[in-house]
Amino acid sequence: MIRGIVPPEEVEKHGDRFAFHACGTGPYKVVEVKPNEKYVLERFDGYWGPKPLINRIEYIYYRADEPRLVALEKGEIDFASTL
DSSP states (O other), X not given: OOOSOOOHHHHHHHGGGGGGSOOOOSSEEEEEXXXXXXXXXXXXXXXXXXXOSOSEEEEEOOSSHHHHHHHHHTTSOSOOSOO
């Protein structure tokens, strides 16, 4: 189930795959989606509000705690939400 305010025509156009065809008006734009692997955002310079200080954000999915901890210790990632 989709929650939030989204354009109905986009939901109808993409159906069950809507989550992989992001739309919005925020300070970041989706540039890459690989389900269960990573989700990449980049600063959207056309955003009407204050520009974010961070140019690119990558959400990387780890299936287990150990690889996530190793990546954090090696400095390959900057933040881990759970360990």
